[in-house]
Amino acid sequence: MFNSKAAPTPGVVGKPLSKNNGVLLKYATEYRRIVGSLQYVTLTRPDISFAVNKACQFMQSPTSAHWMAVKRILRYLRGTISHGITLTAAHNLHLASFTDADWASSLDDRWSTGGFCVFLGDNIVSWSSAKQKVVSRSSIDSEF
Structure with a gap:
């Protein structure tokens, strides 16, 4: 490849x-x-x-x-x-997080997948993407 x-x-x-x-x-x-x-x-x-x-x-x-x-x-x-x-020195220690989910995207079991990332300044410090443990009945449920 x-x-x-x-x-x-x-x-x-x-x-x-x-x-x-x-x-x-x-x-x-x-x-x-x-x-x-x-x-x-x-x-x-x-x-x-x-x-x-x-x-x-x-x-x-x-x-x-x-x-x-x-x-x-x-x-x-x-x-x-x-x-x-890349991790860079920053004077800005503002903590910011972002999250998103797709509603019932799995064609096999209708479960949603969600993810998040957390930034400290310009540096990412944590992130995850995982299938949610329950079936959401609406897009709001999956986002929540």
């Missing part, structure tokens, strides 16, 4: 993954190994957290569509190799 064409985003917009997409992979070990490695990459690249979280949801039975999604993440990393978290 090192010489592959770079992707502009880590995931395809408007094309959600489902357990029924694609053909079941014969050997899932490589998929699991690469997705596991991508989880470590999210420590310094929070921009891929959502896409990696989605790929992790299909570790049990990955398909060809899931494999294509992982390859897209790798192509995105190829094109943004110089990106990452």
